[in-house]
Amino acid sequence: MTSTASYTIHCLSRALSPITHMRETRGNIAILNRADVVTPEGVASVPVLSGNALRHRMLRAPGARYLVDRCGLEGHLSLRQLNFLFHGGSLAGSTARIDTAAAARRDRLVPFVRLLGGSLPHEIVPGSVQVGIGWLACRETSPLLRTRYPDVADELRGLPPAAGFIGGWQHQRSDAARGREASMAREDAVDEDQKLIMMLMTGEAILTGALIVHEIHLSHVSPLELGCALLSLSLWQREGGSVGGQSAKGHGRLKTSIRVESHGANGHATDLDAAVDAYVQHVDEHAHAIAHWLEVEFDELPAEFMSAAGDAAPEKLKADQVRTAARATYSAGDRPWATMTESQRDELVAGISWPKAKPKAKGKGNRQ
Amino acid sequence: MTTAQRPPLPETFDAAAFRRELAGLRQPPADAGYDDFRDRAVDVAVCLVDLYNDAELDRKNVWGRIASGLASIAGRHLDGDLDLLVSELLEHVRADPVLVGPHETLPTLLKLFAGRPPEWRRGFAGYLAKRHYAVIGHAREAWEQIKSERSDARALRSGGATSAGEVVEVTE
Numbered sequence: 362m363t364s365t366a367s368y369t370i371h372c373l374s375r376a377l378s379p380i381t382h383m384r385e386t387r388g389n390i391a392i393l394n395r396a397d398v399v400t401p402e403g404v405a406s407v408p409v410l411s412g413n414a415l416r417h418r419m420l421r422a423p424g425a426r427y428l429v430d431r432c433g434l435e436g437h438l439s440l441r442q443l444n445f446l447f448h449g450g451s452l453a454g455s456t457a458r459i460d461t462a463a464a465a466r467r468d469r470l471v472p473f474v475r476l477l478g479g480s481l482p483h484e485i486v487p488g489s490v491q492v493g494i495g496w497l498a499c500r501e502t503s504p505l506l507r508t509r510y511p512d513v514a515d516e517l518r519g520l521p522p523a524a525g526f527i528g529g530w531q532h533q534r535s536d537a538a539r540g541r542e543a544s545m546a547r548e549d550a551v552d553e554d555q556k557l558i559m560m561l562m563t564g565e566a567i568l569t570g571a572l573i574v575h576e577i578h579l580s581h582v583s584p585l586e587l588g589c590a591l592l593s594l595s596l597w598q599r600e601g602g603s604v605g606g607q608s609a610k611g612h613g614r615l616k617t618s619i620r621v622e623s624h625g626a627n628g629h630a631t632d633l634d635a636a637v638d639a640y641v642q643h644v645d646e647h648a649h650a651i652a653h654w655l656e657v658e659f660d661e662l663p664a665e666f667m668s669a670a671g672d673a674a675p676e677k678l679k680a681d682q683v684r685t686a687a688r689a690t691y692s693a694g695d696r697p698w699a700t701m702t703e704s705q706r707d708e709l710v711a712g713i714s715w716p717k718a719k720p721k722a723k724g725k726g727n728r729q
Numbered sequence: 730m731t732t733a734q735r736p737p738l739p740e741t742f743d744a745a746a747f748r749r750e751l752a753g754l755r756q757p758p759a760d761a762g763y764d765d766f767r768d769r770a771v772d773v774a775v776c777l778v779d780l781y782n783d784a785e786l787d788r789k790n791v792w793g794r795i796a797s798g799l800a801s802i803a804g805r806h807l808d809g810d811l812d813l814l815v816s817e818l819l820e821h822v823r824a825d826p827v828l829v830g831p832h833e834t835l836p837t838l839l840k841l842f843a844g845r846p847p848e849w850r851r852g853f854a855g856y857l858a859k860r861h862y863a864v865i866g867h868a869r870e871a872w873e874q875i876k877s878e879r880s881d882a883r884a885l886r887s888g889g890a891t892s893a894g895e896v897v898e899v900t901e
Binding site: 371388389513516525570595634 | 731732738739741744746747748753754804808846848859
């Protein structure tokens with residue numbers, strides 16, 4: 362049995378560009394996402410980054426992208442599989458399947474799934490990670506942060522209020538009819554009824570240089586799951602560490618530093634690099650098996666295999682019997698059809714265990 | 730990607746690094762308060778009422794026009810350029826430039842804004858943009874008070890009834 366331990370990854374994120382994580386728009390002004398905080402002076406509303414957004418950007422999306430790249434899944438995934446990997450997926454029906462042995466095999470094979478959880482077609486997999494809210498370091502959140510970080514309590518006093526970290530931005534969408542490019546249009550391109558698409562967009566932003574404090578809790582994870590979380594964080598940072606909206610316009614860049622705290626006597630993750638290396642090695646060694654698991658779990662059996670199975674099946678079998686038998690044989694394997702050699706494919710099809718066709722029942726109704 | 734090619738882990742921090750990060754956050758000047766947004770917003774709105782150009786605009790729509798100005802113009806100046814914000818607001822109510830300079834409150838108000846730190850100015854622009862309805866509510870009450878005080882002053886100067894019902898007779 363793999364040993365597990367719990368960790369808290371403390372994150373300090375410095376805004377390298379305006380952060381525009383929005384809650385709503387009022388008129389044409391985009392308003393920052395905020396949370397109410399109880400302070401000694403009363404309830405205050407401060408800008409926050411939601412745990413949901415941080416979880417997606419920092420962990421799920423880079424982790425899923427890594428699996429797609431390393432397991433050669435690009436171009437081979439259905440929308441259901443993509444939704445599961447990148448967005449958590451959804452149950453396909455009302456009936457949940459419980460197979461603890463299969464779940465244990467899956468957890469060992471795909472640490473990403475046990476870490477982040479999600480909804481497989483017939484099973485909800487609970488995750489092991491809880492991502493906290495990103496709190497702006499400011500006067501209003503100071504009491505909250507002081508309880509979490511008593512070693513810097515003095516420095517947390519006297520911070521400017523949240524209003525001091527909120528600025529504005531403005532973008533303008535231009536219109537070709539108003540620009541120099543208008544001269545490139547056809548002579549008959551002028552449409553008097555056409556409305557101009559020029560638009561002014563304004564909104565609030567957390568200022569560049571502001572500090573966001575947040576945490577990621579990993580509850581009873583294996584070393585591979587810890588490695589998966591840390592690798593995802595590293596990939597996210599390498600890609601620019603963006604959160605919130607307007608990233609195409611340069612907004613939302615965070616420079617994040619971390620401190621990993623191990624909880625309990627079984628804490629085994631003192632060597633963070635070793636955990637990440639182990640995960641990288643695990644995915645490389647099991648890339649085919651992971652791709653195969655995704656095919657089987659989502660019942661995305663390759664059309665070419667099903668066609669070959671249909672050709673090889675005894676004539677008396679019904680279509681659903683052919684499918685059931687082919688699926689059972691395919692599921693027992695550990696690599697996807699696309700990675701097999703010709704001889705391996707032939708061997709797989711030849712190895713399908715076909716059921717015997719049942720003789721027709723002789724009931725009273727059949728007697729003449 | 731091999732283990733050698735993987736990206737490095739994010740930098741780690743300890744208490745000392747956390748202290749340095751916090752120290753980098755700007756400290757507000759000791760005399761800069763952040764609780765006076767409402768009072769200053771009322772001051773701005775009252776200036777706008779006072780400088781509202783009746784000759785060009787309908788007096789009955791004075792509060793509606795100021796509210797629409799606050800909502801649309803303040804939102805464009807969340808960067809804290811209060812000089813420009815106030816200028817555009819004055820333009821919105823078609824204020825007469827001849828009356829703006831000698832106004833009893835406006836120049837002082839602009840000077841006050843100029844002395845405030847950038848974070849205050851940004852916060853104030855945000856306050857105007859988001860709370861324009863409340864600003865109008867407070868400003869209307871303040872304007873009634875000002876009108877009453879001015880009426881009393883006129884009565885004391887030239888004779889007439891004050892807001893308290895006192896009749897003042899001026900004797901030469």
